[in-house]
Amino acid sequence: MYELINTTLIGITSGSIYALMAIAIVLVWRSTRIVNFAQAGMALLSTYLGYEFIRIFHSFWIALPLAMVAGALVAALIDLVFMRLLVKHASQGPIAAVAPIIATLGLLGVIRAFISFFWGNQDLAIDSPISNVGYTVGTHTLAISPLKLAILIASLALMGVLTLLFQRTNLGLALRASAFAPEISRLAGVRVDGVRTLGWALAGAAGAAAGMLQTPNGTGTLSPDSIEFSLLLVFGFIAAVIGGLESLLGAVLGGLILGLVLAFVLTYISGSLVFITGFVLLIVVLIALPRGIIGAKGARRA
Amino acid sequence: MRAVHKIKSNSTTRFIFFIALGIVLFLLSNRVDELRVYQGAEIAVYVIAISSLILLTGYSGQISLGHGALVAIGGYAAAVANINFHVPIWLTFFIAVLVSALFGALLGAAAARLSGPYLAGATLALAVGLPSIANQFTVLGGEQGLTFDAGMPPASLGEDFTVYKWNFWIAALATLAILWLLQNILRSRYGRTWRAIRSNDVAAELSGIAIGRSKVLAFALSAGIAGLAGACLAMLVGTVSPSAFPISLSFSLLTGAVLAGVTTLGGVMIGAVVLVAIPEIADAVANRFGGSESVTSNLPGLLVSALLILTVLLVPNGPVEQMRTIRSRKGVASHH
């Protein structure tokens, strides 16, 4: 019984981090029709910056928002100096469909190399800001600790803020409109290029939050070729696809579903099958529910 | 009639060209030192793996960020066949091709229903997920992996014929065979079908091409070739283990394919040579400018990534295709 509860708790916590990464992927996909495989690198860079902020301010909770701002700036810069150029140059010819994917992969490599230049190849530690020892009920230890609870609250709060921003503000209207119909939005007076950069910035901030929260929740260490961040990218992508790749709500649900499925596989089947389960789940969703659980029109072929 | 004759003579010319290339490689392998021979074998393996990716991406229009996983399957298939079923070494290469192709066909059946970013993400998830399976089944040897010993060269080749040279010979032979095979397939009905789908899948479907089957076939063939690269790689390294097939292998292969020019097989050597040469170039550059340890170890990655970005931005279809386009434009201009 307690095992069941604990598995569920682990699933929800890690799922909420996947959800943040999924949100980052959905944001860029919606505004540019590009799946940003550099998102892992951007999140990693932001987390390294967050590591520096922790050293300066001695507080994880001050460093978290600062890392998100830094992540937003990095992402905006990437869009301004790189993606705009790419969209202009590589939008024709037989590899037009794969060029953005390849370019974001190249970007990932550049960011990783950049990180090792500055921080070296050794592991850096981000200590858990509060206790990561589970609460106890009677003689049982639950898999929810003050840290995990804080991660859960922080992720849910971020999702809430983003949802409000998108659904209730003029900026959100401009963001959604530019994603669905850039030309009509321009005719309505929306500065689509600027809005797109803003979409990247928001994605950068969400990715930074995912990276900052995942690190103390996971191994607690950072390294330039961190497997953890590759996994974050892959799981974020799978979560986004489960949610239909178009919807923020879908990304959140997708993250939680994926987190739960992986937690149950880990507990009840085998730890070494977790990664391949992600792949199998992705394929099953892509074939059985081509529009994801939230389903937007024509998502798959767009 | 003339056209038919031309095609025929072309294919004969190509055959002779490949034989000549083989002889040149053979002579070359006797002239250079051990390290170069080993690098030559590496290049050969990369050529095989990259051409499998070019076939998939450039000709059938499907992307794979996880070809490293298919290479891994080939390597493991060869090792398992050799260790557990005592299959002779020469036969394990064929088994690697078959097993990978079978797996590729399965993957292709799913892939045929996905477009660009979805397929990219799915193959990436495969590359991340597959290696850890080795820990699940003891027959795959866990983290330690399996040994794969291709054996010593036959004594008849002489005393000073080293293992490196022997491995190079095998890899080079496999490369030539694959390139020759691909050249012919791409010029066949299948090659034309793939190109038609790549440029316009709706039009292709309307002209009666079975898109799904054709894409699955491309995926299976590509996977089989990647599997051969895996067996060759296992032979070079002597072992197969999860850490020998990291995600970065998949990314390197894609980089090689892009540098080679995804749309043509012609540049495949460029991609392979660059991948093998870059660590050495980076080393030389770092030594020259006295860079620190962190610069030296990261320069290769930076160079590869920067090249990737520049290629996509400046010559999206690859250097070879670019030159061809320029030449044909000049040709058109001179007619006016």
Added chain:
Amino acid sequence: MMSLRISNLTVDHGAIRALDDVSFEIARGQLCAVIGANGAGKTTLLRTLSGLKSATSGSAHWNETNLLHGKAEQLVRHGVSHVSEGKSVIAELSVKENLDLGALWRRNKKESAETKTFIIETFPRLGERLEQRADTLSGGERQMLAIGRALMSKPELLLLDEPSLGLAPLVVAQIFQAIRDLTTSMGLTVLLVEQNAMGALKIADTGVVFNLGKVVANDFAPALIADPAVRAAYLGY
């Protein structure tokens, strides 16, 4: 004198010349119908004037604003609104959001609220469906929404691309009547591109006839209707 002045405008689509040395003027407050066969360059004309497409040579001015030097999102701020071909509404957004989108850039929120009230009075059907997604609307309602969205930007020059496309004859008549009324009541200057040449000329003050990228006739609308050559080629009798 306030007006739309186009002179020697030439626009290319790659190797194809879409507009060839086009010149004409429209005085303020006039409704001008642009007619001609498919591929005559009518849509290209509107896309060039609204800043979506760049011109090869020539000039186009709305009052003091050079239409060839601005991007679409800037020209809106100078009073140029373009309703592009095929019911330019955003299907995934609600009716209200589509309308609000047109006024996002306006600073004076009180004024834009008044504009919205006016639009809902003009098209009461939109008022009944404010919270619905735009793709649940009928074709005519969508066209009304597209025009409404353009009006939210407080235009002086309205560029309309085939508002009658795919609509039932009765709905077409309603839309045309609404365009005529709005032109008069809001003091708009309207460039109305239409395949439905007769319907457009009937509500228009002036008309321009295009053929293969060139202006072949430019006159008062009644004169064009009476012109035997125009009748034979474009009005079908």
